[in-house]
Every structure is written in structure tokens, then in C-alpha cells.
Amino acid sequence: MIRSVLVANRGEIARRVFRTARRLGIATVAVYSEADASAPHVREADQAVLIGPAAARESYLVGEKIIAAALETGAEAIHPGYGFLSENAEFAEAVVAAGLVWIGPPPAAIRAMGLKDAAKALMQQAGVPVTPGYLGEDQSLDRLQAEADRTGYPVLIKAVAGGGGKGMRKVEAAGDFAAALASCQREAKAAFGDDRVLIEKYVTRPRHIEVQVFGDSHGQVVHLFERDCSLQRRHQKVIEEAPAPGMSPEARAAVTDAAIKAARAVNYVGAGTVEFIADASEGLKPDRIWFMEMNTRLQVEHPVTEMVTGVDLVEWQFRVASGEALPLAQDQIKLSGHALEARLYAENSASGFLPSIGVLEHFRLPGDIRVDSAVEEGDEVSPFYDPMIAKLIAHAPTREGASDRLAQACAEVEVWPVKTNAGFLARCLDHPAFIAGDVDTGFIGAHQDDLAQPQGPSDEALAVAAAAALGDQEGPASPWRDLTGFRLNAAPETRVRLFLDGEPILAALPEGDVEADVLMTEDEVVVFEAGEAYAFAIRPPVADLGESAGDGQILSPMPGKVVSVSVAVGDKVARGQLILTLEAMKMEHGLTAPFDGEVEALLVSAGDQVSEGVSLARLQAAE
Template identity: 55%
Template sequence: MFQKILIANRGEIACRVIDTARRMGIATVAVYSDADSNARHRALADEAVHIGPAPAAESYLKGERIIEAALATGAQAIHPGYGFLSENPGFVEAVEAAGLVFIGPSPASIRAMGLKDAAKALMIEAGVPVVPGYHGERQDADFLAAEADKIGYPVLIKARAGGGGKGMRLVEKPADFAAALEGAQREGRASFGDGAVLIERYVTSPRHIEVQVFGDRFGTVVHLYERDCSLQRRHQKVIEEAPAPGMTAELRAAMTAAAVKAAKAVSYHNAGTIEFIVDGSGPLRPDGFWFMEMNTRLQVEHPVTEAITGLDLVEWQLRVAAGEPLPLTQDEIPLNGHAFEARLYAEDPGKGFLPAPGPLLHVAFPETARIDTGVRAGDRISAHYDPMIAKLTAQGPSRADALFRLRRALAATHVAGTATNLSLLQALCRDTDFAVGKMDTGLIGRKQEALTAAAPPDDAAILFAAMTALDLDPARPQFGFRLWGTGTVRVEFVSGDDLVARDLRLLGAGQIAVEDGGCSTVFEAVAVGPDGLRARQGGRNLDAKVAHVGDAVSLLLDGRISDFALIDPLAVEHTGGAAENRIVAPMTGVVRSVPVTAGSTVAKGDILVVMEAMKMEHSLRAAADGVVEAVHCTVGDTVDDGTLLVDFAPQAAEGAPVEDSLV
């Protein structure tokens, strides 16, 4: 077995490999870019080597630097993780030429499965079913249009290289073919340097089911059952599960046999996945599945397979790469219960799933699920890499039980600082079709509006946010008199794109009314506890977890996260805390706008800097007329609480005192 390995990756997969290596007594070397200088995977590894600037093309995709780092640290093997160089046969050859071991398949196997058209031709020869279509070399537009007519619409145009939904177009009628072909070719060239495409029949109600395979260097190949990855947005997976719902013994036998046959056709060793497109328009049947592609690496969703088999696939990878035979025979591989994996991303489902890079001001995960993550509170999701925050895996004796446990784990997850897809994951787990296993790859697209609809915060969330932001505790003897005067306080928040305003009235010990015009909601037993806030309303017990950063509050209540930014009505008049005529960041966040430069003349109340934190923008304004002396930040900067942003010289009217503070 290896004494030391280098992990040519970052984030949660690097941390995942480090965990197994540590358990096996293997030392680890991490590599990191400028953007990852404080990353979790660097901190976990025994050693770490800097490999370049933040862009992946200048760091994690620089194979020669990674090999140099392995040689310099005495590593004997390189684990590629997934993405980056994991399916690059040239990198594998360079690793082996340097006298190192690549923890993955051979370059020949990667090449054989690297181009979709060549792989499908190989599968046809091996007797593996493939989707009817055109997979040849001829690429002129008129010929491809004629082939599409032969196949019959709808058809799917797919870039023959790469994956992840790039270079893929669904075409439903001949009139749209030319534009779709041009777009797929253009995206293929931009993403993979290859504009060639293949054309396939589009399967109605398609399900995406894949089989985990494993081979050793002695010619043995086994499968570890199947995973259903049909819940996707933009052709990328969101929730995966194992085994596939509706799977019959007959279909499993046919599909796993085809997967093993496919792997043997390319003399495959180490971990791999055979992906199939399956007709989900009715009950699953043995003649309703077709080979789609092979991923010649460990998959992101491998934890669900580990959950139902009780096996550590990274350990298997290390043992096979070290020359050992597979640890178990096919008959010895167990299948127990059911498991789900949910991918938590920093992205905004309400804005077309756009990535949402930014700071993670608060991160809390439940202990009731397996958590694979590469981040901690205080880290930042970088725009340079995949925006994954974590994977949550829940396992149970049945599908219903596992889904219940996933719902519970998601409800206890609290991430603040940037937009996430957490509410989408929760909505999917409540979806009636998904609950009974009735789904296909188009489910999220069909239901996107309902799945991403955002409800306004309720009065309970507003109460708890106000108590946190204003530091109000009903248990204090001076609560009503010292802080609230007559017992009423007006609070105003920004929540999302909305202004939220309420009156809070103290009715008695631990009793508060939240009033909005003529409507009033009374809360009883309101209390501040060591781990959050509590109250009772209408027979409902309420417990909230709170993260408070600067003037922003993030609240986890009944499984839902609500974010608020307090509006201080005296903000522009505030005169405390900036005697040195400086504006500083009131919290950790990202600079979104700097509308002034050195020498700018501004009026009282003008915006000097706009920051974003807790998914909301915060305007930092001049407290008086004056002149900007220096600007110390630029758009896109991530700044910590207290960072100097602007030097400012207030100018008072003749004979008037100078207000020298800024908010």
C-alpha cells in the first residue's frame, strides 16, 4: 500500500479522499490555488503545495505542476478526484511517465470512452444497447439534418466530447434544427475544443439510471448496483438515490450485466460509472434502457452507493491502484436499504440557477446525515470553481424512511451569506411525484415555478429577527421601560427584495404582539435560550436558530431560512464610532459597488460603498457633506468585518460642528 498520495483536486472530494487515506494510515498532500490558500482541504492534509493563481486553467489544470508537487513531496500516487484532470488521458500518461501511480483507469480506457460517438460504436460492437441515432464522423449541417429526419423528432444534439449538459440541445421540430446545431457546435468548441456532435432519438420521459462498476488489474469487473440521477436542472444532477425506484430484478440483471460488459470491453480497472437513459413513460422494462456514456472516474454521487453497500469506494480505489485484487466478489457485495444524496449549491434557483459566489457567514449541518463538504463558516464560495457547498446523504431501511430522514436533515441545515438551493431541495422532497418515485429528467423544469416560489417571512420569523437585531430579551426587568419606552418598537427590515415593517408591543412577561396595521399576532413564552430563541403561538411551539452578523440576521425556523437586514431609521444621522473619518465594513461580505473615487464630493446620505452579505445589499452612506480622500476597495473584493473601505473628510457649515461618523 502507498505511504503517501497527492490529491489533484479541491473542495469536498479532496476532503473525502483525505478522510479515507487517514483512516488507512496513508499520508496526504493537498494542492491549492491562490483562492484556496485557507481552504479546508489544505488544512486537513498532512502537507500542501501551492500550484498557481485562482483560475483553474492556471492551477488545478496544470498537470505538470501537480506532478512536480507529487515528486517534490515524495508522494507515490495521485488521486484525481472528479472534474479537472480526472478524465485526461494525457495527464495519466504523464503521471505514469514520472514513475507515479494514477489512482484511476488506464489512459487507453479513458480514451476509449472519452468521445461519445466512439464509445457508442464500441458498445454496439460489444452488444450493449445504445439509443438509436447518428454517431459518425460526417458533420456537415445538411447531412445531419437529414439524419435527424430519419431518426424522427424530437431529437437530442450532443457534443461528442465532455459532459455536464454542455453542447446539448433538444430539438422538437425540423425548423429549429439548424439553429440548435450551430449552438451545440459552438458550445462544444468553447467547452471542449471539439465542435463535433452526435444526434440521438429523444426518449420520452427519460430517466437517468447509472451503474457503479469496479475493476481490478486482474481482469475482474463487478457492479455495485444502480443509482437513479433523474432529478436534474440544466442537465446537472440535484438529488440522487440508490437503488432506483421501480427497479425490477429482471431489469437490474440486464442493466448490470450490460454495465459489466461495457467495462470489460475497454479492459477497465478502478472505479467507473456506466450511465443509461431509461424509458420512464411506464413501468421499467428490460428492453427500455440504452447506453449513454461512461464516466471513467469516481462520481460525485458515490456516497449513496457507499450507504447501501456499507463499502468505502475510495479505499477500493486505493487498493486496486496499489495492485490488490477487488476486496469482494460479486456475490459478496451487499444491498441494504435505500439512500438519497442532495447537493447543496451556492446558486439562486429563482434566477435560473445562476451561481452565487460569496462568503459563507454561517454554516451548520445536522448530525443525522452524512455530510461531505469542503467549506467552513468564514470561507468563500469562489466564482472560479463549482459552487457546491456540501452533499447531504441520508440512509434508511426503505425509500420512504430514507426520504423522511433527508427531509429532516435539510430542515436542520443552516447556511447564511449567499443564495443557496436549499429551499429547492426541500420543495423537491415534498413533491408528490418524487415521493412515490414518479419522476424523469424534466420534472424540475416542468415544476420550476412552483419549486422555486418564495413565500414572505411570517410574523414569528420577524419577531425573532427583531429580537436578535435589537438585542431584546423579555426576561430583562428593564425590557419594556429602558429599551421600548411605552412598550412598543417599530422595526423595519429588508428581506429579499421586500421591505418588511412591523410594530412589536410588549404585553407582559414573555408576551409580545407583532402588529401590522389592524392585524396582531400574539406570542407567548418568548425567551432567549443558549442555542436560539423560543416562543409559543396558537398552540405551536417555535424554536429558532439564529446567525447574527453586523446588521444582518439569518434565521432557521421550521426548516426554513429567512434573511433580514435591519434598517436603522437614524442611520444617516448616526454619530458614534467613526471619529477617524473612515468608513469600515460592518460585516464580512462582498463589495458590489463603489460609486465614488478619491476626490469625489458627496452630500450627506450619498452612498459610498454597497456591500452584499446574507444575500442582501447594504448601502454604506456619508454622514455629512464632504470629500472622499481615498478608496481602499474595489468591486468584487471579499472584506472582513472592520476592513477600512473609504477615507472621508466631512465638511460642516461655517460655525457648525462636524459630524465625523459614517454608517
């Protein structure tokens, strides 16, 4: 067995690997950027090495620094986690060349599956069904446009070297193709250093089904059943589950057999995931499931597979990398119950899912389910990395039981002042269509109005806020300063004036007993309810004497990089028209015109780094 391991990653996955390593008696080494100097994964490792500045391209993406850290600390092996260098064949080769153990598949397998066009061609040869589209070398606009027209709209443009939802665009009509292609290529170039794309037929009712596979160096390959990852937003998975709802024995046999064929075609060793797209217009049919891609690493959603099989996939990774055979044969791997995972992101669903950054002054996650967290209370969510801060995983004998348990867990999340999508997750899990298993990758978009916006605080939440505010005004020794789960009984006729989102509100004190979670700050009462954090100001808001977006200012919602400017000074623009695109936390965010008007000034150019709240452009409203 490997005796020491360096995890070439950060956050939740580094902590996850360390957890199994400690159980197996394997010494751990962390690497970290300057932005992560006090991060939990650094604190928890036996040793930690600084590898560079905050930007990933100067730290976590520099393979030479990571290998040097392994050699310096005497680490025997490198585990790449997911993302960053986990599917970089050149890095894997360099690790092996340095005399270290690579905890991942052979570099040849990574390379074979790393380019989507070549991988699909290989799968066709292996007898694995693939979706119709274009995989050619000619990357000219004319050729790609012609192939999209031939395939028939809607089509999906996908980066050849893509992953994680990056470099992917759905195109509804021929006239939209050129702009979507340019955006896709730009994002792919920035994320992967490769702007080549392929074209696929877009399935109108797609479900994302993936199969966990595992191979060893003794020629054995097994599957650990399937996961359904259909609940997505902007091609990023939000909620995953195992097994897939509505999966018949015939469809399961077809998809798992295809996954085994795919793994054997590249002599796969280690943990991997074969991803399929299924046409769910008539349920899951064995002949309507097609290969999409293979992820040659551990997946973010691997915990749901662990929960329904009882297997520690990271332990299997360590054992296989040490030369051992797989611990179980295929007929020994059994399904037990149902598991769901929700990805808790630092983002504001009510504001277009914009990422949220800052210090986690208050951070409470549920304690009765599995929680794989990247952060703890007092840590800072920075703008440099992915906004996922935790994964919440629930398991139960039935899908209904697991879903109910996870919905309740999401509703119990308390985070302040950083915004999270906890309320959004709870609403997804409670939606009648989701409960019925009627999901596809368009689920969130189809129910956006129901899911993105919270319903607002309940009468009970208002009553708790009123009581807390009234108590706070009694003096500095007030018992309401920092309360959790208190009970109270007050006169019903009392009203307290508070301000929510700048608007005045009269909140009545409760007539009877009320339980709620409350956090008192210097100027606000924060009430946590159904995964949301409602901040009630005690005093009237001070008028903003500066200019605002309503006055035509386009402000940066977060620190980031301007990747493109879509207008020029003097251009006429319509409300909702794209003005510029900002890249932050590994995603592109389009900033649009708040009204019809004219571009009066452009204050930034493509390539500029900007801080939060700065003015990027100014518009003059149309008369």
C-alpha cells in the same frame, strides 16, 4: 499498499480521498491554486503545493505542474478525483511515464470511453443496447441538421467529449436546431477543447439510471448495483439515490449485465460508472434501457452506493491501484436499505439559480447524517469553480425513511450571506410526486413553480424576527445580537415594522413560545427556516439613486466572462429575448431583456471579463 498520494483536485472530493487515505495510513499531498490558498483541503493535507493562478486552465488543468508537485513531494501515486483531469488519457499516460501510480482506469479505457460516438459504436459491438441517433464524422451544420430531422424531434445534441451536463442541448423543433448547435459547440469547445457533437433521440419520459462497476488487474469485474440520478436541472444532477425506485429484478439484471459487458469490452480496471437512459413511460422495462456513456472515474454521487453496500469505494481504488484483487466477489456484495444524496450549491433558486459567491460568515450543516463538505465557516466561495459546496447523504431501511431524513437535513441548513439551494432541495424531497417515486429528468422543469420559489417566511418566522429586532433596538448589550434556538414569550399586541426585500412588513410578536434560528447582523435580522435565509432589514432601505435593470440596464449578476453577444445597437428586442451570455462557475448564463424595447448601448464584447454589478448593456423601453 500505496504509501503516499497526491490528489489532483480540490474541495469536497480532495477532502473525501484524504479521509480514507488517513484511515489507511497513506500520507497526503494537496495541490492548490492561488484562490484556494486557505481552502480546507489544503489545511488538511500533510503537504500542499501551489500550482498556479485561480483559473483552472492555469492550475488544476495543467498536468505538468501536478506531476512536478508529486515528484517534488515524493508522492507515490496520483488520485484525480472527478472533473478536471480525471478522464484525460494523456494525463494518465504522463503520470505512469513519470514513474507514478495512476489511481484510475487504464488510459486505453479512458480513451475508448472518452468520445461518446466511438464509445457507443464500441458498445454496439459488445452487445450493449444504445439509443438511436447520429455518431458520424461529418460535423457540418447541414449534415447534423439532416440527421436530427431524420431522428425526429425532440433530439439531444451532446458534446462528443462532454460530461457533467456541459455541451448538451435539447432541441424541440427543426427551426431551433442551428442556434442550439452553435451554443452547444461553443460550450463544448470552452469546456473540453473539442466542439464535435453527436445526435440522440430525446426520450420524452427519461430516467437516468447508472451502474457502479469496479474491475481489478486480475480480470475480475463486479457491479455494486444501480443509482437513480433522474432529478436534474440543466442536465446537472441534483438529487441521487440508490437503489433506483421501481426497479424490478428483471430490469436490474438487464442493466447490471449490460454494465459488466461495457466494462469488460474495454478491459476496465478501477472505479467506473456506466450510464443508461430508461424510457419510464411504462415503468422500468428491461428492453427500454439504453447505454448513454461511461464515466471512467469516481462519481460525485458515489456516497449513496457506499451507504447501501457498506463499501468504501476510495479504499477499493487504493487497493486495486496497488495491484490487489477486489475485496469482494459479486455474490458477496449486498444491498442494504436506501440512500439519497442532495447536492448543496451556492446558488439562488429564486433568481434563476444564479451562482452566489462570497464569504461564508455563517455556515451550519446538519450533524446527524453524512456530510461531505468542500468548505467551512469563514471560507470564501469564489467564482472560479463549480458552485457545489457540500453533499448531504441520508441512509435508512426504506426509501421513505431516507427521503424524510434528507428533507429534514436540507431544511436545517443555515448559510449566510451566500445563497444556497437548500430550501429548493427540501421542497423537491417533500413533493408528493417525488415521494411516490414518480420522477424523470423533466421533474424539476415540470414542477418549477412549486420548487424554485420559497413560500416566504411563516408567521412564526416573522414573530421571531420582530422579537429579535425589538430586542436589538434596546441597546448594544441586547441579548438578541446572535441567537440560536431561543424561546420567548411576549405581548400579542406589539407590532414591529421590518423590511423584507425592500418592502415594509408589520410583524407581530408571538403570543407563546417560539423556537427559531436567528442571526443578527449590523442592519438585519436573518431568520433561517426550511432551508431558506430571510433577511429582515431593521431600517428603511436607502433609495438607489443610480440606474437599475428596471431602467434598461443589463447588469452582471456575478464575475464572469462574456462568451457571446446576441444583439447589436439599434436592434428591436422583446421581453425575455437573449441579449448576451455570461460564463461563470463553469456554466453559461443567458441575460435577457427585461422589457420590449431597443438596444441603446452595448458596453462589452465577447471575451471580456467583467465584475459583479457592472453594466453590460442598456435598453430603451418601447413607447
